[in-house]
Amino acid sequence: MTAGRIQFWAQPAAVLLIVGGVLVWVFSGELTATERSTLNATSLLTALKDHLLMTVVVTAIVVAVAVPAGIVATRPWARFLAPVFLAVANVGQAAPALGVLVLWFLITGASGGLWVAALPLAFYSLLPVLRNTIVGIHQVDPSLVDAGRGIGMSASGVLWRVELPLAVPLILAGLRTSLVLAVGTATFGLFVNAGGFGLLIDTGYKLNLMKVLVTGSALAAGLALLVDWAGAVMEHRFGPKGVR
Amino acid sequence: MNVLEYVADRWDRLSLQAFLHVSAVVQCTVLAALLGVAIGVAVYRSPAGSALATALASTILTIPSFALLALLIPVFGLGADTTVIALVLYALLPIVRNTIVGLGGVDPAVSDAARGIGMSRFGVLTRVELRLAWPAILAGMRVATQMLMGIAVIAAYAKGPGLGSEVFSGLANAGSANSMNQALTGTIGVVVLALLLDGVYVLVNRFTVSRGVRG
Numbered sequence: 001m002t003a004g005r006i007q008f009w010a011q012p013a014a015v016l017l018i019v020g021g022v023l024v025w026v027f028s029g030e031l032t033a034t035e036r037s038t039l040n041a042t043s044l045l046t047a048l049k050d051h052l053l054m055t056v057v058v059t060a061i062v063v064a065v066a067v068p069a070g071i072v073a074t075r076p077w078a079r080f081l082a083p084v085f086l087a088v089a090n091v092g093q094a095a096p097a098l099g100v101l102v103l104w105f106l107i108t109g110a111s112g113g114l115w116v117a118a119l120p121l122a123f124y125s126l127l128p129v130l131r132n133t134i135v136g137i138h139q140v141d142p143s144l145v146d147a148g149r150g151i152g153m154s155a156s157g158v159l160w161r162v163e164l165p166l167a168v169p170l171i172l173a174g175l176r177t178s179l180v181l182a183v184g185t186a187t188f189g190l191f192v193n194a195g196g197f198g199l200l201i202d203t204g205y206k207l208n209l210m211k212v213l214v215t216g217s218a219l220a221a222g223l224a225l226l227v228d229w230a231g232a233v234m235e236h237r238f239g240p241k242g243v244r
Numbered sequence: 245m246n247v248l249e250y251v252a253d254r255w256d257r258l259s260l261q262a263f264l265h266v267s268a269v270v271q272c273t274v275l276a277a278l279l280g281v282a283i284g285v286a287v288y289r290s291p292a293g294s295a296l297a298t299a300l301a302s303t304i305l306t307i308p309s310f311a312l313l314a315l316l317i318p319v320f321g322l323g324a325d326t327t328v329i330a331l332v333l334y335a336l337l338p339i340v341r342n343t344i345v346g347l348g349g350v351d352p353a354v355s356d357a358a359r360g361i362g363m364s365r366f367g368v369l370t371r372v373e374l375r376l377a378w379p380a381i382l383a384g385m386r387v388a389t390q391m392l393m394g395i396a397v398i399a400a401y402a403k404g405p406g407l408g409s410e411v412f413s414g415l416a417n418a419g420s421a422n423s424m425n426q427a428l429t430g431t432i433g434v435v436v437l438a439l440l441l442d443g444v445y446v447l448v449n450r451f452t453v454s455r456g457v458r459g
Binding site for chain 1: 294295296298299302303306307308309310311312314315317318390393394397398401408411414415418419423424427428430431434435438
């Protein structure tokens, strides 16, 4: 069994155990009125919705920016762009996510919201998809590209029907990493009024309600593990069959 | 007041925060290296053990840092303990993985030769295998350090030491004159310190990797 196989089976079990255990612990005992105002189905679902929305928007921005940028950077006429793009994405990942988020929040006038959170978090999560798109297209055997051109395919035909399909497994691996970064950093959404499970953590911390804090942390951890697992399933399912 | 004036004006406090930030990250990396290499040494001969250790460390890394930090607060309280535990846990994956890969990559013929000239199992491990695996372990520590520099920013939430408190003050004072300076100082400060530490790793690599391995 490889580490990947163990995680594939153990991770959903761990999620069930953590989230289920915490929910049973929290809701089996008596809750005070202040605890009830946060620990109810409506606010938990709102936090889940906000958290997922942030993750999805960040991932969508990452894919929409990084995949085309990666494709452009591998075209013969734009090869010089690859180091530039990679340097920008490297800066994004090296900078602390929370610092970039707070900076953007202050620059945009300290009002916050989903989009204020999404842009800096996407900047932070960009590198894995960009790097893997570039590497994925570069590692395609040049003789395959030549063969494609040789049977009369156009340059864009070769890109769409030869290079990209062969790069998909690596792009998906990068996407999984970006997804995990996005779902993890989405816990910071609360700092810029974008909600998410971080809000429960913060409420519990500020009002000294340990049940709220633990619920928020457990749900955030559970969701991240679940998203990582979904990424593993996606990598397995959507890679082109011939390349597996 | 622009950022440079701000930094010059608050130099005493900022330099202390910068020092504490680097000091926390370096100490936690060293702790994680001791722990991670011990785990790696314990499991690298068994494929199942290696897979289990890697899977566990990788699962820890998947947990959002803010969530892990918050989970530790009820148990270990606010401050240094919580910060150290969270940082060490996050640093484990790259170190454990690279230790396993590094030790697994040692040519068995070399270990056999070492046994053959009469070295004990422990001697082979410490004087041959770990030295050959050291470049990989060091590379893992380097990755871990870069990661911890960013995660340590969030530790300020649990009253941990470091430049994160600048970022959080900037957030709390949003709208006031210095909020942008504080957030900029905290963010850029961490990036600059991370670059400096990365340079230190190049030097450490230069001086600790035995010349025969460096190639």
